Amino acid sequence: MSLYVPQPRVPLQAWCEWTGNSWDKVQAVVGRSFRRPAPYEDAYTMAATAVLRLIRQYNLDPRNIGQLALGTESSKDNSAGAVIVRGMVDRELQRMGLPRLSRQLEVPEFKHACLGGVYALKSALRYVAFDAKGKQAIVVCSDIAEYERGSSGEQTQGAGAVAMLVEADPKLFEVDLAHAGSASDYRGPDFRKPFARHFDQDYGQRSKRAHDFPVFSGKYSTFAYLDETGQAVDAMLERLGISDLDFINGAEGLFFHRPYHMMPLQALAFIYARALARAPQPNAEFQALCGQGGVSPEGVVEECRNKPDLFGEFVRLGAGADAAQEPHPLTTKLSGVVRKSPAFQQLLATRVKLGTDWAMELGNLYTAALPAWIAAGFEQALENGVELANAKLYAIGYGSGDASEAIPLKAVPHWREAAGKIGFRKSLAAATDLSQQQYEDLHDGKHDVVLDCPPSDQFKIARTGSTYEASFQDLGVDYYEFVP
Numbered sequence: 398m399s400l401y402v403p404q405p406r407v408p409l410q411a412w413c414e415w416t417g418n419s420w421d422k423v424q425a426v427v428g429r430s431f432r433r434p435a436p437y438e439d440a441y442t443m444a445a446t447a448v449l450r451l452i453r454q455y456n457l458d459p460r461n462i463g464q465l466a467l468g469t470e471s472s473k474d475n476s477a478g479a480v481i482v483r484g485m486v487d488r489e490l491q492r493m494g495l496p497r498l499s500r501q502l503e504v505p506e507f508k509h510a511c512l513g514g515v516y517a518l519k520s521a522l523r524y525v526a527f528d529a530k531g532k533q534a535i536v537v538c539s540d541i542a543e544y545e546r547g548s549s550g551e552q553t554q555g556a557g558a559v560a561m562l563v564e565a566d567p568k569l570f571e572v573d574l575a576h577a578g579s580a581s582d583y584r585g586p587d588f589r590k591p592f593a594r595h596f597d598q599d600y601g602q603r604s605k606r607a608h609d610f611p612v613f614s615g616k617y618s619t620f621a622y623l624d625e626t627g628q629a630v631d632a633m634l635e636r637l638g639i640s641d642l643d644f645i646n647g648a649e650g651l652f653f654h655r656p657y658h659m660m661p662l663q664a665l666a667f668i669y670a671r672a673l674a675r676a677p678q679p680n681a682e683f684q685a686l687c688g689q690g691g692v693s694p695e696g697v698v699e700e701c702r703n704k705p706d707l708f709g710e711f712v713r714l715g716a717g718a719d720a721a722q723e724p725h726p727l728t729t730k731l732s733g734v735v736r737k738s739p740a741f742q743q744l745l746a747t748r749v750k751l752g753t754d755w756a757m758e759l760g761n762l763y764t765a766a767l768p769a770w771i772a773a774g775f776e777q778a779l780e781n782g783v784e785l786a787n788a789k790l791y792a793i794g795y796g797s798g799d800a801s802e803a804i805p806l807k808a809v810p811h812w813r814e815a816a817g818k819i820g821f822r823k824s825l826a827a828a829t830d831l832s833q834q835q836y837e838d839l840h841d842g843k844h845d846v847v848l849d850c851p852p853s854d855q856f857k858i859a860r861t862g863s864t865y866e867a868s869f870q871d872l873g874v875d876y877y878e879f880v881p
């Protein structure tokens with residue numbers, strides 16, 4: 398695995414001072430900082446930089462890569478995708494005197510909000526399992542999470558890319574695709590990026606530049622996250638043939654999609670509350686926690702059988718209605734009590750610990766958030782002397798709109814060598830803290846913003862085409878180059 402994050406950094410404590418938000422709350426709920434892309438980069442440059450790092454760090458033979466799968470929701474081009482990344486990587490490999498990527502390379506792009514990278518990973522795994530004939534695949538997840546200034550999502554921004562090598566003989570962890578659980582359900586306006594918003598006059602006037610701010614509703618997106626990850630975990634447990642409690646007690650490491658620090662904790666508490674409700678009753682821990690929360694145990698048990706139709710409910714409320722109502726009010730209330738319980742705190746301290754603190758530096762990386770957390774987990778395990786050989790791990794991916802994947806992983810016995818090459822901490826080291834003025838100017842797309850972070854050892858946008866003639870057109874097409 399390899400990671401790239403842009404140099405411009407916004408420390409959230411400073412952001413709280415600029416915006417009047419509570420640092421106590423933000424550091425508990427969100428994290429410590431996030432990155433902003435510099436004006437010379439986009440999702441493709443970040444992806445290409447991460448892929449080049451992967452090839453160099455692991456000394457890969459580019460001719461042996463048969464698929465380059467890009468997961469992103471920050472595409473700038475509605476036609477080409479991973480091939481743009483390939484183009485950059487090829488040129489730099491050639492300049493370095495190395496062979497280009499295989500001419501037979503497949504270059505698909507996968508889109509489903511933050512889950513696109515997991516779908517890209519599943520594609521690469523299937524490629525390697527079925528028709529790679531000994532070749533390897535690279536999955537790269539690259540995204541820019543940006544929200545309007547002044548919106549509740551502003552604190553949960555971020556940018557970065559993670560590349561992963563997928564091969565038949567894995568060096569870090571195995572992915573048990575046969576027991577992975579999938580879930581999806583259409584949720585209408587849950588976190589969308591419709592092109593049509595850019596042609597709306599009022600919306601257009603509010604925007605200072607071309608941007609990709611989502612249309613989202615914080616509470617609705619939280620309900621959707623909890624429900625969908627729960628459904629995917631259920632599907633995985635059915636395939637594994639184990640109970641909810643066996644899953645929680647047997648897991649040695651749990652990694653989720655993390656839009657912000659607290660979201661995975663909320664999801665795990667929700668899954669934990671359901672596990673207790675589904676355990677043979679009476680269950681003493683369940684009864685005690687329900688008592689503390691003032692919720693009816695029978696009510697929670699009943700709710701756990703629900704398969705709510707969030708969008709159906711929303712449609713029933715009619716046009717102009719606010720977002721859908723909380724579908725699991727009792728279980729959510731119980732999860733709040735679960736989160737503070739000693740048993741759950743112990744679970745966090747032992748099985749959700751690896752990489753968590755480092756991931757709090759990143760902000761939301763959308764498709765790259767889950768793989769970045771896994772990368773942080775492996776590198777931190779190595780640093781702290783934690784033994785992961787054969788450890789049972791789980792990755793729970795999520796993408797708004799909505800879909801989720803719950804996938805069992807197993808660390809391989811010789812994971813240390815590959816973990817030592819990830820370079821997570823090294824990638825974070827290149828950082829330049831932005832002043833309030835720089836952050837606001839960068840966010841507003843001002844062209845004259847002065848930044849003290851020239852590109853270094855990365856790809857950048859060199860220029861953007863502007864010709865729109867009958868015989869030749871490259872209007873809006875970016876040209877890239879590598880800056881050593």
Ligand SMILES: CC(C)(COP(=O)(O)OP(=O)(O)OC[C@H]1O[C@@H](n2cnc3c(N)ncnc32)[C@H](O)[C@@H]1OP(=O)(O)O)[C@@H](O)C(=O)NCCC(=O)NCCSC(=O)CC(=O)O
Nearest residue numbers: 421422425426510511549550553615618656657795796797
């Ligand atoms: C993180 C946010 C929800 C925070 O918004 P708000 O500040 O309005 O939230 P809120 O007031 O309800 O508070 C959130 C939780 O913090 C708790 N809280 C408050 N003060 C606290 C303190 N001092 N210490 C600890 N916790 C505290 C509250 O009790 C609540 O928990 P409790 O609720 O338990 O009482 C927001 O930034 C947001 O809407 N972000 C964007 C939405 C998003 O990322 N959605 C995920 C989409 S998935 C994605 O990544 C996109 C994709 O798929 O493409």
